[in-house]
Amino acid sequence: MAGPSPARRETAAGRGPATGLSIRKLAPAIGAEIDGVDLREDLSQAAIDGIRQALLDHRVIFFRDQDITSEQHIAFARRFGELEVHPFTPNRKDHPEVILLENGPDNKSRINVWHSDVTWRIEPSLGSILRAVEVPEIGGDTIWTNMVAVYASLSDELQQRLDGLFAIHDFTHNFGRGMNPDRLSAMQKKFPPARHPVVRTHPETGEKALYVNGAFTSGIEGMDANESDSLLEKLYRRAQVPEFQVRFAWRENSIAFWDNRTTQHYPISDYWPQSRRMERVTVIGDAPF
Numbered sequence: 394m395a396g397p398s399p400a401r402r403e404t405a406a407g408r409g410p411a412t413g414l415s416i417r418k419l420a421p422a423i424g425a426e427i428d429g430v431d432l433r434e435d436l437s438q439a440a441i442d443g444i445r446q447a448l449l450d451h452r453v454i455f456f457r458d459q460d461i462t463s464e465q466h467i468a469f470a471r472r473f474g475e476l477e478v479h480p481f482t483p484n485r486k487d488h489p490e491v492i493l494l495e496n497g498p499d500n501k502s503r504i505n506v507w508h509s510d511v512t513w514r515i516e517p518s519l520g521s522i523l524r525a526v527e528v529p530e531i532g533g534d535t536i537w538t539n540m541v542a543v544y545a546s547l548s549d550e551l552q553q554r555l556d557g558l559f560a561i562h563d564f565t566h567n568f569g570r571g572m573n574p575d576r577l578s579a580m581q582k583k584f585p586p587a588r589h590p591v592v593r594t595h596p597e598t599g600e601k602a603l604y605v606n607g608a609f610t611s612g613i614e615g616m617d618a619n620e621s622d623s624l625l626e627k628l629y630r631r632a633q634v635p636e637f638q639v640r641f642a643w644r645e646n647s648i649a650f651w652d653n654r655t656t657q658h659y660p661i662s663d664y665w666p667q668s669r670r671m672e673r674v675t676v677i678g679d680a681p682f
């Protein structure tokens with residue numbers, strides 16, 4: 394009987410010295426764990442290139458036992474691009490790029506919906522780097538799904554129907570809940586609904602990914618509400634098929650780094666009243682095309 398496949402040793406051939414990265418797939422469709430790297434260090438460009446390639450190959454990559462400071466978290470994220478300051482989510486006062494996702498007895502997590510981050514922005518994130526600070530004894534896993542595979546699984550006819558369509562993405566669906574009317578209208582002026590292709594092309598790999606999500610997509614442009622809702626529902630159901638997914642059990646100082654352009658995620662809210670504290674630094678992306 395075959396044992397588990399051995400970890401693939403990455404040598405970053407053609408990019409200078411070996412990086413020492415060891416990459417092990419966690420599920421057939423998406424996700425890999427990377428060992429052999431210490432994120433407290435100022436990594437070589439070859440190591441960063443290897444990590445970036447792993448992100449493109451596996452869409453979400455995981456690191457374990459990375460006891461890093463906020464400064465190290467920010468420094469690592471900056472190697473991949475400019476950093477985002479989220480206008481709605483609480484952040485560290487000393488480091489506004491670090492978002493705090495904190496839930497406990499008085500604050501049950503309500504982000505247990507499938508989504509890609511900040512798709513209501515004109516330029517949604519390239520990726521997010523999320524670190525677990527405190528985890529519940531059991532529960533609080535996150536699931537990611539591969540939206541390139543989801544798109545590829547659709548019939549030719551449906552793919553053709555979607556290509557060329559645009560959808561509207563709006564933060565009010567989610568972050569607008571409970572916001573006082575004055576603030577809501579000020580934020581709507583600042584962040585008007587964004588229009589993105591229903592099928593986006595990855596700017597680095599050229600892959601096509603389905604790019605609508607139940608948290609922020611308000612409708613498909615040019616369709617009446619019923620037709621739009623029923624098409625979106627059909628697409629969301631497809632995106633929830635387990636074969637396209639990986640599920641990650643967090644430990645303290647685990648890190649997930651996902652490509653927000655080709656994935657969606659679902660943070661499971663099954664641990665209340667236990668506590669879970671996470672910190673996220675987010676890399677700005679470009680306008681989907």
Ligand SMILES: [Fe+2]
Pocket residue numbers: 508509510658
């Ligand atoms: Fe998210």
